[in-house]
Amino acid sequence: MSKPFVYVTRLLPEDQLAKLKETANVEMWEKEEEPCPRKVLLEKAREADGLLTMLSDKIDQELLEQAENLKVIANLAVGYDNIDVKYAASKKITVCNTPDVLTDTTADLAFALLMASARRIAKAADYIKEGKWKGWGPLQMAGMDIHGKTLGIVGMGKIGTAVAKRGTGFDMKILYHNRSRNKAAEEAHGAKHASFDEVLEQSDFVVCLTPLTEETKEMFTYEAFKKMKRKAIFVNASRGAVVKEDDLKRAIEDGLIAGAGLDVFASEPIQPDHPLLGLRQVTALPHIGSSSEETRLKMMELCSRNIAAVLKGKQPETPVT
Ligand code: GLV
Ligand code: GLV
Numbered sequence: 001m002s003k004p005f006v007y008v009t010r011l012l013p014e015d016q017l018a019k020l021k022e023t024a025n026v027e028m029w030e031k032e033e034e035p036c037p038r039k040v041l042l043e044k045a046r047e048a049d050g051l052l053t054m055l056s057d058k059i060d061q062e063l064l065e066q067a068e069n070l071k072v073i074a075n076l077a078v079g080y081d082n083i084d085v086k087y088a089a090s091k092k093i094t095v096c097n098t099p100d101v102l103t104d105t106t107a108d109l110a111f112a113l114l115m116a117s118a119r120r121i122a123k124a125a126d127y128i129k130e131g132k133w134k135g136w137g138p139l140q141m142a143g144m145d146i147h148g149k150t151l152g153i154v155g156m157g158k159i160g161t162a163v164a165k166r167g168t169g170f171d172m173k174i175l176y177h178n179r180s181r182n183k184a185a186e187e188a189h190g191a192k193h194a195s196f197d198e199v200l201e202q203s204d205f206v207v208c209l210t211p212l213t214e215e216t217k218e219m220f221t222y223e224a225f226k227k228m229k230r231k232a233i234f235v236n237a238s239r240g241a242v243v244k245e246d247d248l249k250r251a252i253e254d255g256l257i258a259g260a261g262l263d264v265f266a267s268e269p270i271q272p273d274h275p276l277l278g279l280r281q282v283t284a285l286p287h288i289g290s291s292s293e294e295t296r297l298k299m300m301e302l303c304s305r306n307i308a309a310v311l312k313g314k315q316p317e318t319p320v321t
Pocket of ligand 1 (some may be wrong): 055079101238289
């Protein structure tokens with residue numbers, strides 16, 4: 001019997017796919033940073049038994065409809081809002097993601113973005129490289145303190161909890177909003193459960209780590225930003241679409257909040273003329289939350305193992321529930 005066929009939508013290192021290759025014939029899109037065009041993706045999906053996808057690939061009804069052999073999709077991300085999971089389930093296709101392996105790496109980045117925003121790190125680094133540093137100044141590049149402040153986390157899953165842990169090292173008071181209480185985070189990090197409004201009203205840093213769902217889509221509106229402290233900073237390391245970006249821009253322009261650190265955007269990639277990039281109060285990153293070399297390699301290996309497991313009729317390690 002011929003081996004099953006697996007299509008990988010980006011160029012990944014061979015080593016991370018070695019195990020998968022024992023089970024399947026693996027083909028990859030030839031580029032690392034450029035997405036596989038929709039046309040190619042549809043063509044490959046038509047033949048594939050397994051797909052290893054990126055968060056930038058839209059795995060919708062149209063694609064799933066044509067994918068008659070498809071048994072498993074492994075998404076190289078913890079978030080899977082790019083996949084129509086319900087429809088996949090109706091076609092008995094298993095969808096897997098990469099939780100756990102990226103938790104601490106993503107929390108590191110979220111906290112780094114918080115710190116960079118508060119202490120104007122990117123701006124200060126540019127300042128010196130641009131030859132603007134003429135001497136030490138009493139209020140030069142003066143930012144805002146992090147230690148001892150209130151950290152409000154919206155979306156208290158594993159990554160949110162890991163961010164709370166980091167906050168405690170800075171003597172921060174931790175508030176969180178989540179659909180359900182996270183008792184473990186309350187006990188381990190002294191986090192206090194609060195309503196969305198309370199988190200907005202009381203926090204000096206509001207960090208968003210919630211998955212994108214129908215409920216969380218555009219939950220950060222002008223009205224929400226208006227409830228925040230005028231000196232507060234908003235950080236988003238989840239999905240851009242949880243924010244109404246026009247509203248965020250207006251909120252910063254109107255002085256409702258002090259600034260924002262953004263790792264994600266409603267439609268990625270964004271270009272230099274994106275309205276939010278025009279604001280000096282915005283620190284922007286190109287969606288690199290889980291991007292440490294160690295973690296990205298682990299994510300690839302987990303995807304490979306998940307696909308191989310399903311193709312061999314076994315239970316994958318991390319199917320989405
Ligand atoms: C990254 O955004 C992920 O969902 O893993
Ligand atoms: C700053 O460098 C200081 O010594 O206060």
